[in-house]
Amino acid sequence: MKAVGIIVEYNPFxxxxxxxxxxxxxxxxxxxxxxxxxxxxxxxGEPALVSKWARTNMALSAGVDLVVELPYVFAVQSAxxxxxxxxxxxxxxxxxxxCFGSESGEIDPFIxxxxxxxxxxQEYDMHIQQALKTGISYPQAIxxxxxxxxxxxxxxxxxxxxxxxxxxxxxxxxxxxxxxRTVQRIASGYHDETxxxxxxxxATSLRKTLSGSIEQLEHISPYIPSYTxxxxxxYYSTYGTFHEWEHYFPLLKYRIMTxxxxxxxxxANVDEGLEYRFKQAIVEAETFSQFxxxxxxxxxxxxxxxxxxxxxxxxFTKEQMAATKKPAYIRLLGMSENGRRYLQIVKKxxxxxxxxxxxxxxxxxIYEQEKKAVAAYxxxxxxxxxxxxxxxxxxxxxxxxxACK
Amino acid sequence: MKAVGIIVEYNPFxxxxxxxxxxxxxxxxxxxxxxxxxxxxxxxGEPALVSKWARTNMALSAGVDLVVELPYVFAVQSAxxxxxxxxxxxxxxxxxxxCFGSESGEIDPFIxxxxxxxxxxQEYDMHIQQALKTGISYPQAIxxxxxxxxxxxxxxxxxxxxxxxxxxxxxxxxxxxxxxRTVQRIASGYHDETxxxxxxxxATSLRKTLSGSIEQLEHISPYIPSYTxxxxxxYYSTYGTFHEWEHYFPLLKYRIMTxxxxxxxxxANVDEGLEYRFKQAIVEAETFSQFxxxxxxxxxxxxxxxxxxxxxxxxFTKEQMAATKKPAYIRLLGMSENGRRYLQIVKKxxxxxxxxxxxxxxxxxIYEQEKKAVAAYxxxxxxxxxxxxxxxxxxxxxxxxxACK
Numbered sequence: 001m002k003a004v005g006i007i008v009e010y011n012p013f014x015x016x017x018x019x020x021x022x023x024x025x026x027x028x029x030x031x032x033x034x035x036x037x038x039x040x041x042x043x044x045g046e047p048a049l050v051s052k053w054a055r056t057n058m059a060l061s062a063g064v065d066l067v068v069e070l071p072y073v074f075a076v077q078s079a080x081x082x083x084x085x086x087x088x089x090x091x092x093x094x095x096x097x098x099c100f101g102s103e104s105g106e107i108d109p110f111i112x113x114x115x116x117x118x119x120x121x122q123e124y125d126m127h128i129q130q131a132l133k134t135g136i137s138y139p140q141a142i143x144x145x146x147x148x149x150x151x152x153x154x155x156x157x158x159x160x161x162x163x164x165x166x167x168x169x170x171x172x173x174x175x176x177x178x179x180x181r182t183v184q185r186i187a188s189g190y191h192d193e194t195x196x197x198x199x200x201x202x203a204t205s206l207r208k209t210l211s212g213s214i215e216q217l218e219h220i221s222p223y224i225p226s227y228t229x230x231x232x233x234x235y236y237s238t239y240g241t242f243h244e245w246e247h248y249f250p251l252l253k254y255r256i257m258t259x260x261x262x263x264x265x266x267x268a269n270v271d272e273g274l275e276y277r278f279k280q281a282i283v284e285a286e287t288f289s290q291f292x293x294x295x296x297x298x299x300x301x302x303x304x305x306x307x308x309x310x311x312x313x314x315x316f317t318k319e320q321m322a323a324t325k326k327p328a329y330i331r332l333l334g335m336s337e338n339g340r341r342y343l344q345i346v347k348k349x350x351x352x353x354x355x356x357x358x359x360x361x362x363x364x365x366i367y368e369q370e371k372k373a374v375a376a377y378x379x380x381x382x383x384x385x386x387x388x389x390x391x392x393x394x395x396x397x398x399x400x401x402x403a404c405k
Numbered sequence: 406m407k408a409v410g411i412i413v414e415y416n417p418f419x420x421x422x423x424x425x426x427x428x429x430x431x432x433x434x435x436x437x438x439x440x441x442x443x444x445x446x447x448x449x450g451e452p453a454l455v456s457k458w459a460r461t462n463m464a465l466s467a468g469v470d471l472v473v474e475l476p477y478v479f480a481v482q483s484a485x486x487x488x489x490x491x492x493x494x495x496x497x498x499x500x501x502x503x504c505f506g507s508e509s510g511e512i513d514p515f516i517x518x519x520x521x522x523x524x525x526x527q528e529y530d531m532h533i534q535q536a537l538k539t540g541i542s543y544p545q546a547i548x549x550x551x552x553x554x555x556x557x558x559x560x561x562x563x564x565x566x567x568x569x570x571x572x573x574x575x576x577x578x579x580x581x582x583x584x585x586r587t588v589q590r591i592a593s594g595y596h597d598e599t600x601x602x603x604x605x606x607x608a609t610s611l612r613k614t615l616s617g618s619i620e621q622l623e624h625i626s627p628y629i630p631s632y633t634x635x636x637x638x639x640y641y642s643t644y645g646t647f648h649e650w651e652h653y654f655p656l657l658k659y660r661i662m663t664x665x666x667x668x669x670x671x672x673a674n675v676d677e678g679l680e681y682r683f684k685q686a687i688v689e690a691e692t693f694s695q696f697x698x699x700x701x702x703x704x705x706x707x708x709x710x711x712x713x714x715x716x717x718x719x720x721f722t723k724e725q726m727a728a729t730k731k732p733a734y735i736r737l738l739g740m741s742e743n744g745r746r747y748l749q750i751v752k753k754x755x756x757x758x759x760x761x762x763x764x765x766x767x768x769x770x771i772y773e774q775e776k777k778a779v780a781a782y783x784x785x786x787x788x789x790x791x792x793x794x795x796x797x798x799x800x801x802x803x804x805x806x807x808a809c810k
Contacts, residue, residue: 250784250791251659257780257795258720260773283795286788315663368665375662379655383691386655390662390688 004030005090013058038075040377045307060401061227065339083166105184334399409435410495418463443480445782450712465806466632470744488571510589739804
């Protein structure tokens with residue numbers, strides 16, 4: 001059996017994701033699709049709209065065969081670390097190919113860019129250092145260095161292109177035999193916040209429309225499959241909320257206000273005196289949005305600050321971030337019958353332990369951070385939902401999806 | 406002018422407190438009564454029912470002339486440290502006497518006990534060590550050592566007697582010229598939870614009856630002066646709540662669940678593997694009461710565990726506790742006209758700076774903990790009440806109470 005890997009957040013799963021999934025199957029003729037999916041917190045530093053279990057259900061409904069968790073320590077990171085963790089998991093699962101969405105749908109510019117960069121690393125680093133000195137953000141510095149090298153024909157101001165580039169780079173760096181592929185994204189751009197297409201909209205615009213409540217669900221239904229709608233309805237009726245940063249702001253504020261500056265400084269991403277800005281701004285901030293607006297600068301992008309806040313909320317330290325090298329386990333969240341067959345074939349040759357029972361992970365340092373993320377994620381629920389939701393994390397076996405025929 | 410010092414929590418101010426205040430005035434013929442009062446968290450590790458400002462108003466209404474704050478680092482401590490901080494503040498304010506409530510109303514047994522203890526310190530310490538080895542709590546060990554020494558005629562199982570003894574001991578240890586006095590407590594015992602007297606009831610029973618809401622206020626009105634009732638009503642209508650541990654449990658749970666064991670171990674009072682018990686019990690606990698019940702042992706009393714939880718909630722570390730030696734400032738919360746006159750007389754000879762504007766304290770390490778306590782205390786309010794209440798802490802000048810004539 002041939003497996004293709006995809007790297008996803010499904011926050012929530014929508015028609016654009018379905019298109020990517022279908023195109024991936026066509027393009028690669030794989031027998032099995034493996035999705036590496038972020039858990040409670042996502043790459044841009046946001047809490048996931050609904051739990052990993054609800055999103056795993058969406059993925060399996062859509063035809064994904066295996067869903068494995070990208071641990072927090074890789075998931076809530078810049079593109080490079082994010083890609084490195086995801087690629088390592090897919091490599092450990094013996095994926096033959098990876099297929100990501102890009103603006104152009106052409107893989108060659110990505111491969112060429114990675115090759116060139118490796119040859120001209122020093123020059124590239126120098127350009128980045130120079131760019132950073134002008135006070136711009138790290139992503140902007142990368143884009144600028146990129147232009148100055150005039151390497152390849154990829155628009156690296158597009159987040160999806162940066163991720164694609166990072167996947168190809170990680171494959172190369174890890175000497176993986178995975179073949180990178182890309183399919184062209186359909187319609188709507190990553191950050192689009194308007195509905196300009198009849199059935200395709202970005203996850204960002206969908207979340208924004210929902211804005212934490214079920215009331216606008218009808219408005220987004222043209223853009224999501226029926227099983228996503230059903231999963232969202234079910235989640236809301238059980239947990240009473242969709243998760244968004246504003247719900248966590250009371251906890252974040254409590255945390256920052258009871259930390260001293262030197263403690264704040266030990267948190268991941270809190271650099272260059274950010275601790276003072278945080279401590280000062282938090283006193284007056286009544287909402288998360290107000291808080292981020294008041295500390296945002298040219299240097300610190302919204303995403304970067306949001307990620308820093310996720311680290312503070314989940315107590316993720318610089319020390320732990322520095323210790324993050326590569327995945328230590330493959331945590332299975334869900335599988336189809338087909339995915340199960342695939343696992344039976346590759347099971348003996350997996351290079352990382354396959355975990356179906358999280359209780360066995362309790363002493364793992366990567367999972368330690370996962371537990372903290374779960375604790376923070378469920379902290380907004382009233383009791384007894386909170387206690388139950390926390391225990392679900394440890395007790396839920398992988399979802400086994402049997403198609404009705 | 407002659408000043409007498411009293412050490413209070415007024416949580417809330419009730420008829421028993423008024424009796425103590427009146428008896429103190431009669432007994433000492435002082436011209437000025439100075440109360441040292443705990444702030445947001447109290448000696449038994451509980452959040453104060455209402456803010457320090459509301460309780461200062463009660464004290465001034467009752468006829469106290471000066472209210473100064475006992476900082477968190479002394480207030481949420483065992484009797485010895487609590488007394489040491491309070492006595493040092495009253496000494497700095499040039500009180501001639503201290504007058505506390507006791508079961509017998511006789512001062513000699515207290516003085517005799519302190520004298521004897523100083524002479525037989527080694528023997529006493531040995532008895533305590535032996536008692537602790539049997540697995541009982543520290544307060545119980547003290548009581549047992551006490552009995553074995555057969556020193557004096559004080560029942561040290563009574564919390565108020567332990568406090569009284571600690572005041573006399575602190576006066577002696579600090580070589581203070583303060584004369585200790587005591588008045589007999591009226592009716593109801595400290596821990597009484599029933600209403601067995603027509604107009605006297607313990608603060609504990611009053612809080613229990615209120616249990617966080619205004620609805621039972623009428624039921625407690627026989628036991629409190631009208632100004633207490635008024636202050637409680639006003640507080641509730643402004644802030645929408647009376648404070649109690651259960652309201653803070655969601656925050657405490659979030660905090661403990663996102664801390665690793667070694668971090669928990671750095672918190673004040675977390676000794677002897679308590680961190681493991683805490684981490685284990687917190688997962689299943691849905692209420693504060695459940696949580697404490699599940700970790701309580703013969704060794705760890707409810708009070709001790711509650712105090713430990715206050716330290717975790719406010720992020721008070723072992724290191725900070727060890728650094729706590731003596732007060733660094735006198736923070737004025739309120740004064741009467743008479744109190745103001747007294748301050749004008751003693752102002753120049755105060756041995757500690759008198760602080761009327763908390764903003765001036767921002768770099769003080771004792772006040773650093775006060776800020777954390779305020780942040781935790783106000784964290785249960787919705788916005789914008791939370792932000793306003795936090796700012797009040799820094800912006801509120803001492804309450805100046807002018808009696809209408």
